[in-house]
Amino acid sequence: MEMREINAKGIYYRDLNQIIRAAIKEGEREFILKNVNGQRYIVAGVNVPIKMEIYGTPGQDLGAFMKGPYVRVHGNAQDGVGNTMDEGKIVIEGSAGDVVGYAMRGGKIYIRGDVGYRVGIHMKAFKEKVPVIIIGGKAGDFLGEYMAGGIIILLGMFSAIADKPLTGICLGTGMHGGVIYIRGQVSPHLLGKGLSPCELTEEDRQILHTHLSDYCHELQLDLEEILQGDFCKVVPVTHRPYGNLYAY
Numbered sequence: 001m002e003m004r005e006i007n008a009k010g011i012y013y014r015d016l017n018q019i020i021r022a023a024i025k026e027g028e029r030e031f032i033l034k035n036v037n038g039q040r041y042i043v044a045g046v047n048v049p050i051k052m053e054i055y056g057t058p059g060q061d062l063g064a065f066m067k068g069p070y071v072r073v074h075g076n077a078q079d080g081v082g083n084t085m086d087e088g089k090i091v092i093e094g095s096a097g098d099v100v101g102y103a104m105r106g107g108k109i110y111i112r113g114d115v116g117y118r119v120g121i122h123m124k125a126f127k128e129k130v131p132v133i134i135i136g137g138k139a140g141d142f143l144g145e146y147m148a149g150g151i152i153i154l155l156g157m158f159s160a161i162a163d164k165p166l167t168g169i170c171l172g173t174g175m176h177g178g179v180i181y182i183r184g185q186v187s188p189h190l191l192g193k194g195l196s197p198c199e200l201t202e203e204d205r206q207i208l209h210t211h212l213s214d215y216c217h218e219l220q221l222d223l224e225e226i227l228q229g230d231f232c233k234v235v236p237v238t239h240r241p242y243g244n245l246y247a248y
Contacts, residue, residue, distance in 0.1 A: 003053075004028045009035035013059065017041055024050060038078070043069050049088075060097075063090050066107075079116070082109045085131075091218045095137065095160065104131040104150065110215050113137040114159050117168070118145055123178060125149030134215045137161075141168030144234075145192075148177040153211060155183045155226060165190070172234050180234040181208060183226070197232040204233055 004023055008016050016039050020031065029050045033042070036056030043052055047067040054062075054073045063071055064083035076094035084103045095113030103122040106129035114137035121142065123131055131150040137159035144152050156166040166184055173192030181204070186197055200208075208231060209223075216223040 003030040003032050003051075005032045005034065007034050008039060008056070009037070011039070013039035013041060017044070021046075024048060043071055063088070076113075082107070082133075085109075087129075089218075093219065098140070101131065101133045104133070105129060106131050108132045108134075108211075108214070110134050110218055111136060112158050112219050112221075114139070114161060116140045118142045120147055120150070120152045120180075121145040123147050123150040123152070125178065132211055134211060136215075136219070136221075138164050139167045142170045142173055143167055144172045144175055144178070144180045145170070146174040146176075147172065147180070150178045151207070151211065152178070152180045153183075153208065153215075154180065155229075157183065157226065157229075171195070172236070175234070175236045177236065179204075181231055182234065183229040183231050185230075185232065186234070191234065194237050195234055197234055200231055200233055204231075 032053045034055050036054050036058050038059040040059035041061050042058050043066050044061055044064040046069050049068040052069060052071045057076050060078050061080040061083050062077055063085050066088050067086040069088045071090045073092045077092050077096045079097035079099055081096050081100045082090050082104050085107050086105050087107045089108045092111045096111050096115050098116035098118055099121060100115050100119040101109050101123055105124055115135050117140035119139055120133050134153045136155050136157055138156050139154055167186055167190060169190050171191050172180060172195045188196060212226055213223055
């Protein structure tokens with residue numbers, strides 16, 4: 001089946017999404033979107049395994065609630081990428097905004113460049129579903145806030161902001177599940193209450209190798225170069241980090 005090409009220039013976001021949904025209903029499974037410029041909710045809620053190549057800058061909530069699609073952005077993306085997504089993969093060749101992977105329940109989000117604030121907030125995992133976010137650049141404040149499950153990998157290698165710290169303040173604040181892997185060192189004062197970086201186990205190294213192999217394949221990066229760096233991990237020390245703050 002040939003790819004369906006859609007020129008999104010000047011099309012209101014609701015109209016664009018209606019065009020895409022109608023084509024999916026007719027059996028189309030592969031799409032190229034050209035001249036995308038801020039249209040929101042692209043592929044939101046789609047639960048069939050389509051392939052979507054996006055040229056331009058999609059707007060907020062790209063891939064929200066999606067279950068199955070493969071989405072590739074040849075550029076940057078705005079806020080809310082993969083909001084509450086359940087399955088599938090989103091690959092962003094540039095950078096992304098805030099709250100990437102909010103309440104993400106499954107699937108993978110790969111970003112080559114930087115991300116904004118509160119990425120991975122409320123991520124969660126259930127049985128075999130383990131969501132993964134890999135960030136090639138740097139992250140803003142509150143990375144992994146209230147994280148309940150899943151994996152975040154922060155590389156800090158492909159950043160457009162050379163003088164910015166690897167991560168912002170309050171990393172992992174309220175974190176009570178999951179793991180954050182960081183290539184390099186993170187200052188303890190940037191971590192949320194009760195967290196501290198620790199060394200990797202052999203199991204951790206296998207996890208990194210598996211996920212970074214796929215990441216490098218998607219973005220044509222050098223796996224060996226990435227793995228040569230020193231990684232640390234951040235995990236919660238308790239499932240109830242603020243339990244003692246409440247009275248019963």
